[in-house]
Amino acid sequence: xxxxxxxSVRGLHTWFELRRWGFVRVGHxxxxxxxxxxxxxxxxxxxxxxxGSGKSTLAKTILGLHLPTKGEIVFDGRAVHGQExxxxxxxxxxxxxxxxxxxxxxxxxxxxxxxxxxxINGITSQEExxxxxRKVLDxxxxxxxxxFLPRFPHMLSGGQQQRLVVARAMILEPKLIVADEPVSxxxxxxxxxxxxLLRGLQAKHNLSVxxxxxxxxxxxxxxxxxxxxxxxxxIEQAPVGELLRNPRHPYTQxxxxxxxxxxxxxxxxxxxVPPGEPPSLLHPPSGCRFHPRCPAFMQGICEVEVxxxxxxxxxxxxxxYLYDExxxxxxxxxxxx
Amino acid sequence: MPQNGVLSVEDLRLYFRTSKGPVQAVDGxxxxxxxxxxxxxxxxxGCGKSSLxxxxxxxxPRNVDTYAGRVWLNGVDVMSLPEERFRRExxxxxxxxxxxxxxxxxxxxxxxxxxxxEPLLVHGRAASPAEALRSAQEIFRQVGxxxxxxxxxxxxxxGGMRQRVAIAMALxxxxxxxxxxxxxxxxxxxxxxxxxxxxxxxxxxxxxxxILITHDIATSSELxxxxxVMYAGQVVEVSRAEQFYREPLHPYSRALMASVPTxxxxxxxxFISGRPPSLLDPPKGCRxxxxxxxxxxxxxxxxxxxxxxDDRLVKCWLYA
Numbered sequence: 001x002x003x004x005x006x007x008s009v010r011g012l013h014t015w016f017e018l019r020r021w022g023f024v025r026v027g028h029x030x031x032x033x034x035x036x037x038x039x040x041x042x043x044x045x046x047x048x049x050x051x052g053s054g055k056s057t058l059a060k061t062i063l064g065l066h067l068p069t070k071g072e073i074v075f076d077g078r079a080v081h082g083q084e085x086x087x088x089x090x091x092x093x094x095x096x097x098x099x100x101x102x103x104x105x106x107x108x109x110x111x112x113x114x115x116x117x118x119x120i121n122g123i124t125s126q127e128e129x130x131x132x133x134r135k136v137l138d139x140x141x142x143x144x145x146x147x148f149l150p151r152f153p154h155m156l157s158g159g160q161q162q163r164l165v166v167a168r169a170m171i172l173e174p175k176l177i178v179a180d181e182p183v184s185x186x187x188x189x190x191x192x193x194x195x196x197l198l199r200g201l202q203a204k205h206n207l208s209v210x211x212x213x214x215x216x217x218x219x220x221x222x223x224x225x226x227x228x229x230x231x232x233x234x235i236e237q238a239p240v241g242e243l244l245r246n247p248r249h250p251y252t253q254x255x256x257x258x259x260x261x262x263x264x265x266x267x268x269x270x271x272x273v274p275p276g277e278p279p280s281l282l283h284p285p286s287g288c289r290f291h292p293r294c295p296a297f298m299q300g301i302c303e304v305e306v307x308x309x310x311x312x313x314x315x316x317x318x319x320x321y322l323y324d325e326x327x328x329x330x331x332x333x334x335x336x337x
Numbered sequence: 338m339p340q341n342g343v344l345s346v347e348d349l350r351l352y353f354r355t356s357k358g359p360v361q362a363v364d365g366x367x368x369x370x371x372x373x374x375x376x377x378x379x380x381x382x383g384c385g386k387s388s389l390x391x392x393x394x395x396x397x398p399r400n401v402d403t404y405a406g407r408v409w410l411n412g413v414d415v416m417s418l419p420e421e422r423f424r425r426e427x428x429x430x431x432x433x434x435x436x437x438x439x440x441x442x443x444x445x446x447x448x449x450x451x452x453x454x455e456p457l458l459v460h461g462r463a464a465s466p467a468e469a470l471r472s473a474q475e476i477f478r479q480v481g482x483x484x485x486x487x488x489x490x491x492x493x494x495x496g497g498m499r500q501r502v503a504i505a506m507a508l509x510x511x512x513x514x515x516x517x518x519x520x521x522x523x524x525x526x527x528x529x530x531x532x533x534x535x536x537x538x539x540x541x542x543x544x545x546x547x548i549l550i551t552h553d554i555a556t557s558s559e560l561x562x563x564x565x566v567m568y569a570g571q572v573v574e575v576s577r578a579e580q581f582y583r584e585p586l587h588p589y590s591r592a593l594m595a596s597v598p599t600x601x602x603x604x605x606x607x608f609i610s611g612r613p614p615s616l617l618d619p620p621k622g623c624r625x626x627x628x629x630x631x632x633x634x635x636x637x638x639x640x641x642x643x644x645x646x647d648d649r650l651v652k653c654w655l656y657a
Contacts, residue, residue, distance in 0.1 A: 050525040050526060050527065051525055157612045159612075187552065188381065188552065188553075188554065188593060188596050188597055189381060189592065189593055189596045191596065191608070192596045192598070192606040192607065192608040196606075196608070214525065214526060216526075216600060217555070217598040217599060217600045218598045220598070220600075244600065255526060255527065256600065257530075258526045258527050258530035259526055259555075259600050260530075260533075260556050260558060261555055261599040261600055261602070262554050262555045262557075262558045262582045262594065262597055262599070263558055264561070264582045264583065266558045266559045267375075267537070267558065267560060267561055267562065270534050271530040271531075271533065271534055273531045274527070277495050277497070
């Protein structure tokens with residue numbers, strides 16, 4: 001059961017057409033540009049990247065909110081293509097949004113918010129609806145139940161709002177939850193509570209979770225595997241412990257080095273930061289998208305072709321020519337330290 | 338009595354008038370900043386840390402109910418200065434600020450070089466616009482913005498570059514103290530690290546004194562010499578950075594530190610249940626008592642800032 005694939009994404013591209021004055025086509029923004037992965041049942045993966053890396057577009061494409069330009073999504077053995085597939089698929093996938101207050105309709109009370117997905121999916125019996133609402137509120141610990149049902153979103157604290165968003169995502173008993181930065185708008189002391197809640201639900205219901213975040217320091221407490229995105233592509237994927245101990249891609253190494261832990265020693269040293277800015281997705285750089293900023297850039301190799309997947313260790317994939325075994329014979333100009 | 342240190346804040350209060358009564362956003366804050374050092378003010382949303390920044394710079398909204406206390410800058414009580422003198426001689430001359438989301442507060446139709454040079458001209462610190470622009474060039478070099486960006490408009494710059502421009506604008510008058518309100522919170526990890534490097538270099542090369550206001554404890558350690566923790570409008574702990582990040586004392590600081598995930602080293606995360614008290618009618622005793630795992634009978638009285646060791650202050654009866 002554990003190793004069974006729930007969601008399979010193959011060669012996913014989501015491009016947005018960019019026009020000037022409404023009709024002159026300028027080009028395409030390559031927000032997601034060739035992403036493939038398998039997600040197993042009851043597995044939690046984190047997709048980590050900076051703003052503009054395409055992680056949110058990937059989440060929305062997986063949710064069926066953007067239609068992919070190219071590529072395929074296979075869920076539970078069924079390819080998601082037309083309207084009929086989408087309807088079937090969406091009732092099995094839950095979405096936890098980033099900004100809880102923005103994601104909740106301010107004019108609906110808690111009961112109406114939670115009833116709506118049930119109504120759309122044809123559960124007409126009032127008794128059945130209330131039973132399911134009660135169950136899900138109990139799971140996200142918004143109790144006592146009667147006290148919360150008539151409340152409106154603005155009457156809840158930030159943490160409670162986010163728990164309501166989780167409840168709404170859970171009410172149709174999905175198999176997959178896509179959580180797009182679920183805690184980035186919350187205070188530090190509440191973040192952990194929400195992450196533990198999601199983790200608990202995941203274990204209890206054998207859920208698969210895709211956790212989109214820019215914050216690498218939270219992934220260890222939440223996920224089994226990590227995908228690192230840069231310029232619309234997944235450039236490294238590995239089990240979480242392996243990635244944190246042994247990051248391979250120069251970008252991942254830079255990202256890890258840039259994150260601070262609360263440590264008074266930090267004030268005494270400068271951080272190493274690669275120069276430059278994330279790439280334009282309208283005209284992405286040739287070859288490896290990190291090559292203009294990369295400290296280990298190899299002329300004549302990195303800028304020529306997009307690096308394929310190399311596997312320096314079992315389960316550890318990295319798209320970087322430093323790990324091309326055929327090139328190991330060449331004395332490396334700079335080692336991947 | 339003038340206080341030593343470049344900036345001292347004494348029993349600062351800022352209450353806002355609302356239809357439900359006064360909100361005690363800043364309630365008796367006492368802080369001291371020594372020259373060339375950085376004091377970090379950490380706290381969660383709604384604890385009054387941004388109001389503290391505004392209170393120090395006297396950037397007040399209309400609905401002020403109470404504004405009282407003392408702010409000493411280089412031994413001068415600037416709170417007692419009339420508004421016009423404060424504006425001419427203190428604000429943005431001796432005391433500057435990088436406001437929250439500063440990178441989005443630049444004027445979109447003015448070239449960034451002109452915006453950065455403006456404080457010098459307004460305060461008569463430069464003889465001519467050309468001289469002010471030369472100073473702007475110099476400050477751009479220090480914050481790491483290419484000189485040819487002087488002629489660009491804000492929309493032509495990335496977020497990190499705009500943030501540097503905002504920092505340059507605060508530094509151009511060479512103020513005694515710069516208040517940084519969440520200078521990196523809207524930025525990406527790599528950009529954040531870059532901005533922190535810039536601030537560290539400025540601190541080292543120009544001897545600048547900073548008050549860094551943030552909710553991000555991990556990043557705050559990059560710049561901190563001293564740390565102050567705010568909760569419900571009050572400072573509950575003041576410590577040297579080396580002690581604070583290793584072993585905070587106040588139960589709230591401890592719980593807050595325990596909720597910060599770390600990348601290096603194993604740690605069990607905790608969280609604080611409940612929510613902070615309303616600042617409309619805060620509890621009489623310790624404001625954290627309701628959520629505190631260590632509360633006892635005495636917590637129904639308000640604790641003073643108690644001295645622990647040589648230089649730590651904690652507002653908690655556990656240390657009486």
